[in-house]
Amino acid sequence: MIRIATAGFQHESNTFSFVPASLDKFMRSGFLTGDAIRQEYATSQATLAGFFAAADEDPDVELVPLFFTRLTPMGAITEEAITTIMDRAIAAIRDNGPWDAVLLPQHGAAVSVPFPDADGEYVRRVREVVGPDVPIGLALDMHANVSRQMVENADITTVYQTTPHIDAYDQALLLARLVVRMVRGEIKPCSALEMPPLSVNILNHGTSDYPMAELLRIAQEQRCRPGVLTLSLVEGYSYADVAETGMSFIAVTDNDPELAAEVARTLARAAWNMRAALNTGGTPIDVALTRAAAAPAGPMVLFDVGDNVGGGSPGDSTLILHAARRLGISGLVQAVGDGEAVQECERVGVGGRVSLAVGGKTDDRHGTPFPIAGTVTALSDGRYEATGPTHGGFRFYDDGPSAAVTTDDGHILVLITRPGGTASLQQFRSLGIEPTAAKILIAKGVQSPRPAVEPIAREMIWVATPGVTTADIATFAYRHRRVPLYPLELDAQY
Numbered sequence: 001m002i003r004i005a006t007a008g009f010q011h012e013s014n015t016f017s018f019v020p021a022s023l024d025k026f027m028r029s030g031f032l033t034g035d036a037i038r039q040e041y042a043t044s045q046a047t048l049a050g051f052f053a054a055a056d057e058d059p060d061v062e063l064v065p066l067f068f069t070r071l072t073p074m075g076a077i078t079e080e081a082i083t084t085i086m087d088r089a090i091a092a093i094r095d096n097g098p099w100d101a102v103l104l105p106q107h108g109a110a111v112s113v114p115f116p117d118a119d120g121e122y123v124r125r126v127r128e129v130v131g132p133d134v135p136i137g138l139a140l141d142m143h144a145n146v147s148r149q150m151v152e153n154a155d156i157t158t159v160y161q162t163t164p165h166i167d168a169y170d171q172a173l174l175l176a177r178l179v180v181r182m183v184r185g186e187i188k189p190c191s192a193l194e195m196p197p198l199s200v201n202i203l204n205h206g207t208s209d210y211p212m213a214e215l216l217r218i219a220q221e222q223r224c225r226p227g228v229l230t231l232s233l234v235e236g237y238s239y240a241d242v243a244e245t246g247m248s249f250i251a252v253t254d255n256d257p258e259l260a261a262e263v264a265r266t267l268a269r270a271a272w273n274m275r276a277a278l279n280t281g282g283t284p285i286d287v288a289l290t291r292a293a294a295a296p297a298g299p300m301v302l303f304d305v306g307d308n309v310g311g312g313s314p315g316d317s318t319l320i321l322h323a324a325r326r327l328g329i330s331g332l333v334q335a336v337g338d339g340e341a342v343q344e345c346e347r348v349g350v351g352g353r354v355s356l357a358v359g360g361k362t363d364d365r366h367g368t369p370f371p372i373a374g375t376v377t378a379l380s381d382g383r384y385e386a387t388g389p390t391h392g393g394f395r396f397y398d399d400g401p402s403a404a405v406t407t408d409d410g411h412i413l414v415l416i417t418r419p420g421g422t423a424s425l426q427q428f429r430s431l432g433i434e435p436t437a438a439k440i441l442i443a444k445g446v447q448s449p450r451p452a453v454e455p456i457a458r459e460m461i462w463v464a465t466p467g468v469t470t471a472d473i474a475t476f477a478y479r480h481r482r483v484p485l486y487p488l489e490l491d492a493q494y
């Protein structure tokens with residue numbers, strides 16, 4: 001009989017969250033032991049179900065569920081929680097052995113206060129307990145931040161290869177079958193881990209869509225090479241500030257370290273060559289502005305993705321304006337929602353001087369009011385008619401009472417009363433502003449501005465501004481990530 005232990009924990013820790021993953025939360029979520037694990041998971045499609053299935057299909061294999069806990073993603077795991085969880089799992093493995101193999105149902109992006117690589121520390125301890133000769137199989141989520149400690153202490157690592165994750169069961173079954181073959185001496189797995197300095201924008205994680213689908217096609221080609229036991233593309237988890245944050249590639253071959261290294265490198269190189277496509281979810285504000293300012297001519301059109309009015313945002317974000325001022329970049333043309341500011345412009349009239357703080361007044365997620373001094377150049381009722389094609393085919397627009405102001409530091413702002421996206425260039429032209437003359441035009445939206453701005457844009461850049469929808473990892477204050485890491489360092493080499 002082949003006796004296999006399984007014990008572990010799953011957590012995806014967002015270290016930028018202030019909500020700690022505490023012991024009481026894990027316990028409320030459930031500390032499962034023995035048969036309770038089978039009852040909870042055997043009929044699911046989760047990793048543990050794949051382990052149970054492998055045992056059920058093979059009369060010589062007995063899977064012994066020892067300990068399992070998981071908690072929904074939140075902040076880092078507290079020291080009390082990780083110590084308790086690891087001690088429980090390790091003690092169960094130690095006290096119920098000896099084992100022919102161990103299967104670990106992990107996630108791979110668990111972070112705790114003493115152990116930034118909590119999963120790796122766990123695998124290391126399991127290795128310490130079972131010794132060098134007992135096979136260890138490690139199952140991970142596609143959002144794992146894979147460490148050498150994990151891969152080197154495990155014999156075989158498998159990772160979900162779908163986002164959304166629908167193959168946890170299949171990958172776990174594959175892992176368990178490979179581990180059983182290893183126990184029987186049929187294979188001698190060896191692993192290679194490749195970690196290019198590459199992060200993938202969360203908006204590019206879908207495995208059914210280009211570019212991830214194309215990368216998985218290349219992975220499948222490599223996986224079919226003779227001697228390859230399994231090959232995993234790992235998307236990584238950017239919201240954990242740890243050294244391993246980012247993409248990784250794990251190849252496992254049958255006793256062929258050179259092949260493992262070559263296969264992992266081949267896939268990593270393919271991903272690296274697609275790095276721009278893997279990060280089209282948004283360009284960091286400073287990068288976008290710097291590139292726009294450096295262009296020989298305009299209009300460079302920057303989409304304010306975080307202030308996508310069509311997606312329900314307030315249309316008064318000032319984040320790009322503030323960044324431009326901080327970077328000493330002038331010449332932005334953009335609309336800002338601010339009815340109070342329009343009233344002040346109406347009071348002084350065309351040609352009058354205003355000193356205002358505009359926008360950023362709806363909530364605290366779209367920047368603070370942007371102080372300006374400038375001259376009112378036009379006033380309107382905010383109604384205009386689109387003359388060209390528009391998103392959704394609309395023709396008549398009403399931004400409410402509007403004013404155009406040229407600021408003393410060289411920006412042209414269209415102040416509007418109602419939230420208004422940049423669906424038509426008439427938003428500017430109705431106030432005497434010619435958008436084709438703009439060096440940098442800020443469009444509020446993601447898709448809706450395209451019909452209007454694409455024909456005139458020298459280049460379009462989708463800016464990963466904070467706000468309702470977009471997560472721009474450049475807005476996080478990382479302290480532990482590796483440097484360089486594309487796209488935070490666009491000149492990173494691999």
Ligand SMILES: [Zn+2]
Pocket residue numbers: 141142143165
């Ligand atoms: Zn995931």
